[in-house]
Amino acid sequence: MSYILLIYLILAVVIIGANIRSKKTIWLFFLFSGFLISNVGLAFYSEIISFSNHTENPLFKEISSYLWIINYYLNLNLASMYRIMNIGTVFYTVGALGIALVLVPDHLYKKKINIILISSVTFLLLYEPYFLKLVFSDSGTPYSGDSTGLRFSEFLPVWNIIGNIVIKISIITSIVLMVLNYRKSVKVLKPKLFLTLLGIIPTHIFFIILFYWFPNHNVQYRRYALLDSISLPYNEYFYGFLFILMGISISLLTFTVFRYNILQMNVRRNMVRFRERVNTANSGLKVFSHSIKNQFIAIKLLASQMEDENRDFAGRIEKICISSIDQLSSLSKDMNPEKLIYEPVKISEIFLLVKDEFLGQFRKLKIFINSEDFFLLIDRKHFAEILRNIMINSIEAFNDDTRELEIKIKSLIYHDYCIIDIIDNGPGVDDTDLKLIFDPFFSTKPTVSNWGLGLSYCLHVVEAFGGSIEVENNADRGLCTRIFIPLAGATF
Amino acid sequence: MQRVFYLFSVIVTIIVITSCNVNSQKKQMDFIDYTSMWNENELQAQYLKEMGLLFEEETGINIKFTFYGRDVLTKIRSRILMGDFPDLVDQDLSELSGSFIENSIVSVESLTTLFMNQPGPEGQNRFIDVFPEEAMKLYAVNSEYYFFPYIFITSGFFYNKTLFSEMDIDVPVNWEEFRSINQILKKADIAPIALDGTIAFYNAYYYYWFLTRMTGAGLFLTAAEDRSGQTWDNPSFLTAAEHVYSLGRRGDNFFQNDYSRSIFPIAQSKWSKQKSASILCGSWIPSETINDRDFETGFFPFPAIKNGSGSLTDVEAYLIGCVIPEGASHSEEAREFLKFLIKKENSQKLVDTTLNISVRRDLIYPESLSEVMTHIDNGKKFHAPYSGVWFLYPEWFQKIFLPLHDKLIFGEINPPVFVEQMKKKTVEYWKKNQ
Numbered sequence: 001m002s003y004i005l006l007i008y009l010i011l012a013v014v015i016i017g018a019n020i021r022s023k024k025t026i027w028l029f030f031l032f033s034g035f036l037i038s039n040v041g042l043a044f045y046s047e048i049i050s051f052s053n054h055t056e057n058p059l060f061k062e063i064s065s066y067l068w069i070i071n072y073y074l075n076l077n078l079a080s081m082y083r084i085m086n087i088g089t090v091f092y093t094v095g096a097l098g099i100a101l102v103l104v105p106d107h108l109y110k111k112k113i114n115i116i117l118i119s120s121v122t123f124l125l126l127y128e129p130y131f132l133k134l135v136f137s138d139s140g141t142p143y144s145g146d147s148t149g150l151r152f153s154e155f156l157p158v159w160n161i162i163g164n165i166v167i168k169i170s171i172i173t174s175i176v177l178m179v180l181n182y183r184k185s186v187k188v189l190k191p192k193l194f195l196t197l198l199g200i201i202p203t204h205i206f207f208i209i210l211f212y213w214f215p216n217h218n219v220q221y222r223r224y225a226l227l228d229s230i231s232l233p234y235n236e237y238f239y240g241f242l243f244i245l246m247g248i249s250i251s252l253l254t255f256t257v258f259r260y261n262i263l264q265m266n267v268r269r270n271m272v273r274f275r276e277r278v279n280t281a282n283s284g285l286k287v288f289s290h291s292i293k294n295q296f297i298a299i300k301l302l303a304s305q306m307e308d309e310n311r312d313f314a315g316r317i318e319k320i321c322i323s324s325i326d327q328l329s330s331l332s333k334d335m336n337p338e339k340l341i342y343e344p345v346k347i348s349e350i351f352l353l354v355k356d357e358f359l360g361q362f363r364k365l366k367i368f369i370n371s372e373d374f375f376l377l378i379d380r381k382h383f384a385e386i387l388r389n390i391m392i393n394s395i396e397a398f399n400d401d402t403r404e405l406e407i408k409i410k411s412l413i414y415h416d417y418c419i420i421d422i423i424d425n426g427p428g429v430d431d432t433d434l435k436l437i438f439d440p441f442f443s444t445k446p447t448v449s450n451w452g453l454g455l456s457y458c459l460h461v462v463e464a465f466g467g468s469i470e471v472e473n474n475a476d477r478g479l480c481t482r483i484f485i486p487l488a489g490a491t492f
Numbered sequence: 493m494q495r496v497f498y499l500f501s502v503i504v505t506i507i508v509i510t511s512c513n514v515n516s517q518k519k520q521m522d523f524i525d526y527t528s529m530w531n532e533n534e535l536q537a538q539y540l541k542e543m544g545l546l547f548e549e550e551t552g553i554n555i556k557f558t559f560y561g562r563d564v565l566t567k568i569r570s571r572i573l574m575g576d577f578p579d580l581v582d583q584d585l586s587e588l589s590g591s592f593i594e595n596s597i598v599s600v601e602s603l604t605t606l607f608m609n610q611p612g613p614e615g616q617n618r619f620i621d622v623f624p625e626e627a628m629k630l631y632a633v634n635s636e637y638y639f640f641p642y643i644f645i646t647s648g649f650f651y652n653k654t655l656f657s658e659m660d661i662d663v664p665v666n667w668e669e670f671r672s673i674n675q676i677l678k679k680a681d682i683a684p685i686a687l688d689g690t691i692a693f694y695n696a697y698y699y700y701w702f703l704t705r706m707t708g709a710g711l712f713l714t715a716a717e718d719r720s721g722q723t724w725d726n727p728s729f730l731t732a733a734e735h736v737y738s739l740g741r742r743g744d745n746f747f748q749n750d751y752s753r754s755i756f757p758i759a760q761s762k763w764s765k766q767k768s769a770s771i772l773c774g775s776w777i778p779s780e781t782i783n784d785r786d787f788e789t790g791f792f793p794f795p796a797i798k799n800g801s802g803s804l805t806d807v808e809a810y811l812i813g814c815v816i817p818e819g820a821s822h823s824e825e826a827r828e829f830l831k832f833l834i835k836k837e838n839s840q841k842l843v844d845t846t847l848n849i850s851v852r853r854d855l856i857y858p859e860s861l862s863e864v865m866t867h868i869d870n871g872k873k874f875h876a877p878y879s880g881v882w883f884l885y886p887e888w889f890q891k892i893f894l895p896l897h898d899k900l901i902f903g904e905i906n907p908p909v910f911v912e913q914m915k916k917k918t919v920e921y922w923k924k925n926q
Contacts, residue, residue, distance in 0.1 A: 052563065053886070054890065055886075055890070068570045069573060071570045072571065072576070075570075077567075
């Protein structure tokens with residue numbers, strides 16, 4: 001088992017390192033350190049009990065003599081070993097509940113975490129061996145019939161059962177919360193959440209079973225407590241089952257670590273692909289715009305040669321040609337990926353900036369912003385352009401004179417993503433068109449100046465940020481465009 | 493939340509640091525390092541400390557006692573593995589044998605020369621003449637002596653003499669009389685026998701004593717080491733199981749209520765408070781309950797069984813004593829202390845101050861131990877507790893025998909099932925441990 005613990009340690013370092021900037025980090029730390037600490041306590045405990053019972057340590061026999069050597073320096077007694085297991089178990093339980101809560105978008109998150117931490121400290125103290133000895137040990141001689149200590153010591157098994165139940169319920173609650181959250185979660189987050197469940201739940205189950213008996217302090221506070229009257233709480237079949245469970249848990253954890261990393265790498269791959277795609281598209285666009293530009297230049301030249309009585313008409317033609325030539329030129333420039341500049345951007349500022357722009361231009365437009373204040377690591381200019389594209393689409397699609405267009409912009413943090421919703425009360429989009437809406441050159445309202453590239457551009461930029469975008473019609477009326485951007489932002 | 497987290501971390505750090513009691517490297521010591529099974533506040537510990545002071549006065553040699561409690565052997569294991577050997581370790585000789593003698597490899601110093609070639613403290617021909625020879629032979633290994641006993645313990649029924657006298661109950665000699673007096677006690681609403689059912693080796697006293705009375709000592713050991721399991725076919729094992737079963741809740745139910753869940757030392761405490769009439773226990777119990785009971789204790793040996801080939805003169809010899817680990821740096825001084833300890837006047841002090849029975853026979857014992865002494869003095873055959881099975885085959889004893897025996901005495905399995913399971917599991921055990 002000691003080799004398996006080594007693997008857990010390595011995986012713990014990898015997982016915590018990979019999530020170092022995430023909200024989960026602290027809870028992962030509690031979880032893995034709790035697992036390792038409790039097993040360190042169990043190693044010493046099982047060794048001392050096995051030796052007293054003249055048997056081989058079934059869990060840690062390969063490091064048996066090292067445990068004694070280490071204990072020569074540490075001089076741990078049974079109470080210390082319980083203490084270490086107590087700390088480890090509490091850490092693990094705190095980590096389990098913390099991870100479950102951090103995955104649930106909950107405005108009461110901080111309050112709940114405080115409650116968990118305070119409860120854990122209380123549990124730690126109430127099951128601290130020194131405290132139990134004060135309360136539950138027999139006072140005076142063990143034969144004092146009116147000894148309060150003796151009466152309390154009869155209550156110790158009940159106290160232990162309560163602690164045992166609290167630990168189990170906490171870990172099971174964590175599992176239930178994680179599963180419920182996965183079921184209610186949005187599609188883009190489900191792969192990562194599933195991997196989290198797959199990695200953590202078997203570890204929880206293994207932990208519950210390994211420590212199903214803890215705490216059990218029944219004997220140690222007796223004056224004549226004997227180690228050989230304690231048995232290890234496992235029989236030979238149980239050991240076999242434990243090792244199988246351990247194997248399953250470690251295999252799944254290893255698998256999820258690799259898969260999670262692959263998911264993360266896909267995000268980076270999207271960025272690289274984005275650059276390649278944009279390069280390719282850019283090249284194509286340059287060729288395309290060059291040939292179209294030439295046509296417009298030719299028309300402009302022809303217009304300039306028109307006779308004086310048609311000067312007015314020619315002037316308008318020239319103006320259109322110049323505007324189109326300019327548009328074509330700026331298109332290829334804007335798609336240059338080298339211009340993505342990542343910086344911490346306070347997104348509420350961008351919202352307000354875009355809001356002011358649009359309110360200035362469109363009188364019959366109302367914009368509501370409901371955003372938490374946080375930073376994303378993104379390209380400020382392109383993010384603003386994304387918002388503009390989406391809002392322009394809403395404005396262009398809105399053709400109801402009897403009411404005002406309302407656009408609501410909401411943002412919140414969910415898991416380790418920022419979710420931005422842009423919701424309008426326009427006509428929405430036909431369900432058949434929804435699937436095509438991000439395709440380049442697709443538009444439900446094609447005009448001279450609308451070439452159907454806006455949402456395609458938004459999709460590629462959001463993917464470059466490591467996120468995704470989706471649209472759906474609102475239940476009552478209008479369209480909701482939802483953008484997911486990782487809180488860590490695009491990495492490079 | 494950050495503050496709570498930091499507070500959490502600080503509390504945990506304090507707790508972890510206080511867990512450890514970091515040992516420094518072994519220092520050069522100029523005293524005898526004596527590690528003991530007694531607890532600091534026990535009478536025996538106080539006795540040893542007094543002996544240490546007297547020894548120092550006489551010889552100028554200092555002794556440092558560390559009272560580790562009954563788990564002394566576990567607690568010094570790290571030291572022994574690291575070469576930091578104490579000079580003296582005391583425990584019951586079965587445990588010492590189990591820990592220091594493994595597969596004929598002995599890691600304690602031989603005392604044969606001391607016992608055989610040196611005179612006794614009062615001029616005896618040989619030192620070993622101080623001890624009961626038959627009991628000493630039980631713990632010899634290939635005719636070599638490694639253990640220096642100073643306390644003799646035997647087991648039997650310790651009873652409330654005052655109560656027996658008030659109820660006009662005679663001390664039973666055989667099993668039928670024993671059942672009869674217990675029924676009288678039960679009718680008077682007094683639990684006849686106290687038992688802490690959570691201590692498996694206390695429960696096991698009953699089976700091993702039944703077997704000893706039926707067949708004499710030794711058959712239990714034969715059954716433990718018989719890899720074929722056929723020894724369990726001997727009908728005595730079934731009869732002994734039936735007797736044990738009859739004591740529990742499925743039979744006469746002579747134990748106190750909830751005996752199976754009674755946590756040591758609750759039952760013994762209740763006995764000392766006259767809630768139970770008798771207890772099958774070692775001869776330490778008068779000493780341990782001296783301050784808590786207000787009745788006179790008496791003793792009778794485990795009753796004889798009809799048609800049994802065992803005898804009331806079969807006496808359990810559970811000796812507590814010392815060894816000198818190989819590698820001890822003050823082994824000569826340690827020997828001198830042991831010789832000092834066993835002197836007549838010092839052994840008498842042991843009896844007077846602790847109410848324990850010394851390994852010496854030539855002492856004056858108080859009235860409360862007179863019946864025990866009579867039993868020991870009448871002893872013709874001595875045997876180790878559980879016929880030595882506990883220290884020779886500890887894993888079999890603890891993993892195979894004790895759990896099944898608990899089920900028998902708690903009425904969870906009946907005698908035929910017990911014997912059948914014992915046979916089966918013994919065979920399986922030896923198959924795995926060739």
